[in-house]
Amino acid sequence: MRRSRQVAHFAGLRTEAGCSISVAIGLQLCLAANRAGPIWHVYPKGARRASQQIFAGCGAAGRGILKDPKAEERSLDCARDDKLKSRLTESRGNSKSQKRRRDAGGTKKEMTKFIHVGGRPVWAEISLKAILHNLRVIRKQVDGNGGAKNSKHRERMILAVVKSNAYGLGAVPISKALQKAGTEWFGVTCANEGIELRESGIRKRILVLTGFWPGEEKRLLENYLTPTVTRVDDLRHLERAAKSFLGKLARGKSSRGNSSRGAFSYGSLFAAKPSRVRFHLKINTGMNRLGISPSEVEAFARALAECPHLELEGTFTHFASAEDFIGGQTVTQEELFRSCLDRLRALGVEPGIVHLANSGAICARPETWADMVRPGAILYGYHQRFDPPEKRSEVMAQMPLEPCLSLRARIISLRDVPPGEAVGYSARFITERPSKIAVINAGYADGVVRARTNRGCALVRERRVPLVGTISMDLTTLDVTDVPGVALGDVVTIYGKDGKSAIEVSDVAPEIGTVTSDLLCALGRRVPKYYV
Secondary structure, rough: OOOOOEEEEOOOOOEEEOOOOOOOOOOOOOOOOOOOOOOOOOOOOOOHHHHHHOOOOOOOHOOOOOOOOOOOOOOOOOOOOOOOOOOOOOOOOOOOHHHOOOOOOOOOOOOOEEEEOOOOOEEEEEEHHHHHHHHHHHHHHHHHOOOOOOOOOOOEEEEEEEEEHOOOOHHHHHHHHHHOOOOOOEEEHHHHHHHHHHHHOOOEEEOOOOOOOOOHHHHHOOOOOOEOOOOHHHHHHHHHHHHHHHHOOOOOOOOOOOOOOHHOOOOOOOOOOOOOEEEEEEEEEOOOOEEEEEHHHHHHHHHHOOOEEEEEEEEEOOOOOOOOOOOOOOHHHHHHHHHHHHHHOOOOOOOEEEEOOHHHHHOOOHHHHEEEOOOHHHHHHHOOOOEOHHHHHHHHHHHHOOOOEEEEEEEEEEEEEEOOOOOOOHHEOOOOOOOOEEEEEHHHHHHOHHOOOOOOOEOOOOOOEEEEEEEEEEEEEEOOOOOOOOOOEEEEEEEEEEEEEEEEEHHHHHOOOOOOHHHHOOOOOOOOEEEO
16 A cells, blocks of 8 residues: 555645545545536445545534445435536555654644535535434324324325425435435425436435426336326326326336336336226315315316226325414315315226325324325424424424534634725625634525625634625625634535534525525535535
8 A cells, every 4th residue: 555645635625644545534525617407426335434634634514424334325416407426536544654643642633625626615515314213203103103004004104395495405415315224205296306316216205296297298208107197188198198107018118118017116106906007196185286186076076087007106285384383284184185085986086196295284284194204304304383483392302313514614714804904796795893704605606695794694613603795696794803813725515513502494494584405405506425
């Protein structure tokens, strides 16, 4: 093994070590400037051990970035449209080289840090370990912590909502982890999102929650995605597509292969008799966005009777305010939905899988859990704001979630600014004292939303420091005057933990009048994502 000085790169930081480290800790798949797509990083075996050396001396936030040596790493496809192939390199050190990494006192050697001009020092860490923990908490909640079992006396199914790129966090790597953990269904918002999962190897059921536009149904069936009917007229379009597609299967032709047997490798999209395509029905009970109206139940039953190639597999609705325990809207919606189910049954239509519980209802409304639940924000570790507020404390104690996102950057500039000077666009911040102003290479294009201008804090060396001045597209300024020893290259935690301090997305959202999912989805595509 070579014993020369090695240089390791992580999120734009170049760390020079007086030791031998030849493990490639992160495969960074960089797209050209004119190509869109997320940047994901994967770690080969042994990388975490090397990273513990690399992050020595980087502060509490830096040391905590890679701390689970037993987690499984995966190779990930990086581009949305380009199929990139990658190789991971690995080498292992011997006991002598490991011994040289420690000084006489047995502590890791401090390492020189400086900004590497080849990359922006801003990155996101998404904890798959936290997401899988939250999945277990949800399963325990709906199957072992109150509420009767569903009517079929089996464990309730979980539909993981991974729409909008899993709330901006990365649908492909998160769905792969969830599939391995036994998640039964995934929820997306359109055909493209579902196709991305199929092409990445997701074989579990995928429900397109928001219906389809006429002409899109063919792509749904070709990729074995389960469509949602939100209008009675959708049945006519879906029946035509199902008849054509099933005819091709019967003739041994399929877009995914020359044999119809390939159609059954993605789960039970088709009924036991492969002459029908399964779909779900959405009923509008008060949200007044999508779904057939309760007054259209009879018309739906008549139209379905004229569709021999379709079978209703599931029926659902969506709550508008499941977190509100002061008003009565959710109770009204539930009662209306159950009356619609009774009317369907009376008309000879079996509703199939019944699901209506979103994140808020999963947390606090066991009467709504039915056959399947649809966790969104809570899957990623974030509770909603409940009414009354004390309800949130009760829910958090009952369901201890782990937030999965940490958004970090490094200080790229420090400037001493005298009193009375303006900072940033439009002079929206004026110093009132001799101030030390830090700049990080992250702005509203990266996930630091502009609404946080002169509002809120970030963490530097475990201390809360205010965001000052107008947040721009690429840069954010902070007042670090009160941080002893602050230096160029220090880690700034925008969201997440730094030692014993933490700033979570769910805490910031109400401060600026928005919701947690809004801030999660604001995470920029150019921000490298590390799955740890």
